Amino acid sequence: MSFSFDPIGFIRSPYTDKFGIPRQPRLVEAAHARLELCPEYAREEAFKALEGFSHVWVVFVFHDDCLDAGWRPTVRPPRLGGRSTVGVFASRAPYRPNPIGISAVAHEGLERDGNGLALRLRGIDLLDGTPVLDIKPYVPYADALHDARSGFAQERVVCLRPIRFEAAALEGIAQADPDGRLGLRALIEQVLTQDPRPGYMDRYPERRRFGLQLYDRNIRWEFDEQYIRVLSVELAC
Amino acid sequence: MSFSFDPIGFIRSPYTDKFGIPRQPRLVEAAHARLELCPEYAREEAFKALEGFSHVWVVFVFHDDCLDAGWRPTVRPPRLGGRSTVGVFASRAPYRPNPIGISAVAHEGLERDGNGLALRLRGIDLLDGTPVLDIKPYVPYADALHDARSGFAQERVVCLRPIRFEAAALEGIAQADPDGRLGLRALIEQVLTQDPRPGYMDRYPERRRFGLQLYDRNIRWEFDEQYIRVLSVELAC
Incomplete structure (x- = not known):
């Protein structure tokens, strides 16, 4: 069937x-x-x-x-x-x-x-x-089941490290979203706050730089001790 | 596709x-x-x-x-x-x-x-x-979205009329579910409490007798002014 x-x-x-x-x-x-x-x-x-x-x-x-x-x-x-x-x-x-x-x-x-x-x-x-x-x-x-038990997926995971935008990133956002219609800056902030790194990254503590794509733009960012730093926002190839 | x-x-x-x-x-x-x-x-x-x-x-x-x-x-x-x-x-x-x-x-x-x-x-x-x-x-x-608005389906509909089982219905339940394993009586009560009549039944107020099937049994019941009366529970043909 x-x-x-x-x-x-x-x-x-x-x-x-x-x-x-x-x-x-x-x-x-x-x-x-x-x-x-x-x-x-x-x-x-x-x-x-x-x-x-x-x-x-x-x-x-x-x-x-x-x-x-x-x-x-x-x-x-x-x-x-x-x-x-x-x-x-x-x-x-x-x-x-x-x-x-x-x-x-x-x-x-x-x-x-x-x-x-x-x-x-x-x-x-x-x-x-x-x-x-x-x-x-x-x-x-x-x-909406208010009384449901939910095993290993108890609650949302967020990364509480504050986000900083480097000057190059702000410039890239201004180019990609000149009239703010895409809300690109807020979108980047919210996406990174969810900590999109794979779950196994604690095995690779030396890896701090990452990239992801939103719309037609590559977003590069890094983790340091205190912040998530957005390094650049550039047109994807 | x-x-x-x-x-x-x-x-x-x-x-x-x-x-x-x-x-x-x-x-x-x-x-x-x-x-x-x-x-x-x-x-x-x-x-x-x-x-x-x-x-x-x-x-x-x-x-x-x-x-x-x-x-x-x-x-x-x-x-x-x-x-x-x-x-x-x-x-x-x-x-x-x-x-x-x-x-x-x-x-x-x-x-x-x-x-x-x-x-x-x-x-x-x-x-x-x-x-x-x-x-x-x-x-x-x-x-579980606690804040969701839900248009015409605001809440569950229940019929608050109490349920009475006629002697023939109780006999039928005892035959169909001798050891109580099916929980047939509770099932009938809960199904009828949901008022399974079609939504347009207020156009046919004279129609009071209904039948439905659970497992291999026909359940016949009627609405009167005060009660939902379960009339019989018989093997379906």
């Missing part, structure tokens, strides 16, 4: 590379994104009354770039430093028999432009180009 | 007919169910560390019996008495472009018997035989 599904649309997001994507939705509220609907579903009526709901579930297929291989019965979550295994069904890792993901995020309504109809989303954790299978309203009385 | 998915397993539940299924998960805690895993996924290691999580997401494909037709851009939710339309993406109705559902429910661990490996579930809202695509841990910091 097989089921075949076609995307209803595709995500457009600042995350053009998987390194740096927050590990859960809503951690980086500065990440504005859109679900661009395929022509068949680009109909306002299919979203009638969604404005009464503040949040939606995005049901998506993990982007190819997140799927190195097929499914694995066990995975090593970054949360556990990449050293312990858990079952794939006890994780939200992409290496699943059916690589479907779900993310609850805020939406800001529909917009129609030359590209068609899109649903505006905030705080998404999805790579640019991710195919979306469904949108559902978030219904707190069914979905 | 199409994606093809195969079930990891199938639901075994008391809901052998769609009439009477609660409209959201966890409303009927007396509904014990199992996810029976297909042989390829019947591996304990794939669930390692799930015991730390009290709840899971079940990602499923709506059972054929729930899908009268293909997708519709608008639907008439029972919550609105079947009189108002909302967009399909503003609803959890099954008539979606991709008929995938998500339900957060409690789990009670794995069990292995002659039929293979199964995950025990509680309070599920799924028809017997529903194909399951994925199991994910419920992660409160990502999934």
Whole structure:
């Protein structure tokens, strides 16, 4: 028995590379994104009354770039430093028999432009180009379980080191986002505050410089004893 | 672009007919169910560390019996008495472009018997035989949105009329569930307390007798001014 599904649309997001994507939705509220609907579903009526709901579930297929291989019965979550295994069904890792993901995020309504109809989303954790299978309203009385126990994923991880922007980085931001429309500086701050380094980095304490891509820009930064320093923001090759 | 998915397993539940299924998960805690895993996924290691999580997401494909037709851009939710339309993406109705559902429910661990490996579930809202695509841990910091606004689906609907069992119904329950293992009486009480009548029933006030099926039994009941009366519990033909 097989089921075949076609995307209803595709995500457009600042995350053009998987390194740096927050590990859960809503951690980086500065990440504005859109679900661009395929022509068949680009109909306002299919979203009638969604404005009464503040949040939606995005049901998506993990982007190819997140799927190195097929499914694995066990995975090593970054949360556990990449050293312990858990079952794939006890994780939200992409290496699943059916690589479907779900993310609850805020939406800001529909917009129609030359590209068609899109649903505006905030705080998404999805790579640019991710195919979306469904949108559902978030219904707190069914979905918000206040009493749930949550094993090894108790709470969000944040890095409390303050962020400093070097002059070259500020210049790069001004070039990439001259009118501030992308909110690039806030986006960089929030992404780095999530500490996007792989979980096993405590094994490589000498490695302090990293790079990641947001939109079409390479962001380089380093950790020192006190700060996260953003070194440069340059057009990616 | 199409994606093809195969079930990891199938639901075994008391809901052998769609009439009477609660409209959201966890409303009927007396509904014990199992996810029976297909042989390829019947591996304990794939669930390692799930015991730390009290709840899971079940990602499923709506059972054929729930899908009268293909997708519709608008639907008439029972919550609105079947009189108002909302967009399909503003609803959890099954008539979606991709008929995938998500339900957060409690789990009670794995069990292995002659039929293979199964995950025990509680309070599920799924028809017997529903194909399951994925199991994910419920992660409160990502999934429990305390501040979400929820439009027309503000809270659960319950019918506060007390339930009375006629002698014939009690006899039928004793026959169907002699050792009480199925918890059939509590299940009937909880299912009827959700008021499974269609939302448009206020247009037919003269209709008071109804029937629904749980396991292999037909349950007949009626509304009178004061009570919900369970009339009989008999083997379905």
